Amino acid sequence: MNKTTHQKTTGVVxxxxxxxSAHKQAQYKLKELKHGLNLSDxxxxxxxxxxxxxxxxxxxxxxxxxxxxxxxxxxxxxxxNTSRNGDxxxxxxxxxxxxxxxxxxRADQQELISLQKSLGLTHDDLARIAGIPRSRMxxxxxxxxxxIPVAVLDAxxxxxxxxxxxxxxxxxxxIKEMEGSLPEFIARWQARLxxxxxxxxxxxxxxxxSKSTLLRWMAGDCSTRPSFVRKCLTALHEYEQxxxxxSW
Numbered sequence: 187m188n189k190t191t192h193q194k195t196t197g198v199v200x201x202x203x204x205x206x207s208a209h210k211q212a213q214y215k216l217k218e219l220k221h222g223l224n225l226s227d228x229x230x231x232x233x234x235x236x237x238x239x240x241x242x243x244x245x246x247x248x249x250x251x252x253x254x255x256x257x258x259x260x261x262x263x264x265x266x267n268t269s270r271n272g273d274x275x276x277x278x279x280x281x282x283x284x285x286x287x288x289x290x291x292r293a294d295q296q297e298l299i300s301l302q303k304s305l306g307l308t309h310d311d312l313a314r315i316a317g318i319p320r321s322r323m324x325x326x327x328x329x330x331x332x333x334i335p336v337a338v339l340d341a342x343x344x345x346x347x348x349x350x351x352x353x354x355x356x357x358x359x360x361i362k363e364m365e366g367s368l369p370e371f372i373a374r375w376q377a378r379l380x381x382x383x384x385x386x387x388x389x390x391x392x393x394x395x396s397k398s399t400l401l402r403w404m405a406g407d408c409s410t411r412p413s414f415v416r417k418c419l420t421a422l423h424e425y426e427q428x429x430x431x432x433s434w
Contacts, residue, residue, distance in 0.1 A: 209249035222267045233328050234259040262329045265291050294334040301342040311413045316341045360415040368403040375422055394421030
């Protein structure tokens with residue numbers, strides 16, 4: 187029998203050789219999900235509502251049946267992971283966890299995840315926009331409350347609808363800036379600030395980034411998030427204001 191091992195890009199190795207038991211396959215999927223969401227063992231445990239020792243046993247101990255209530259919470263994480271990967275496929279005619287992950291998501295939770303994905307925001311960004319602690323936002327993301335307050339969704343809808351909030355300067359600006367490439371973003375601000383295109387020291391100072399980061403951006407070899415671009419915009423505006431003051 188072919189004992190070729192399948193390796194995902196996450197680094198989780200699928201069981202090889204004879205097909206494992208359903209419990210073993212479930213354990214493999216759980217590890218794959220953990221890597222896909224980039225969660226620590228402790229964060230994974232909190233997300234599905236089990237203790238850290240229990241989580242460790244589920245991940246690395248002898249394969250065993252997963253309780254129904256825990257499986258339901260795992261299904262929510264699977265739905266989140268699927269939505270982030272841009273593949274929210276639902277196979278009609280099946281209510282299984284594997285083939286219909288969104289069945290476990292409420293409408294308000296689906297909207298929250300969709301807003302986060304469409305705006306390219308981190309969980310910290312979501313919390314700042316809504317004006318709540320990150321820990322509270324995570325309870326909404328993982329469906330650990332009965333509903334998501336309308337005010338939270340309204341704050342995100344406001345950003346989506348191209349409206350700035352007073353406590354989040356440059357957030358929408360950052361989203362708009364990222365519609366182009368990072369090299370274009372840099373060149374545009376160099377021209378605006380009258381910085382020579384080859385003056386990387388002054389450009390990095392103006393943007394508040396290191397020279398190595400700036401070089402990667404200019405080469406177009408990496409991407410970044412609106413949250414980080416927003417920090418750059420804050421630095422750029424401060425640099426511009428400082429230059430204006432010194433010219434008086």
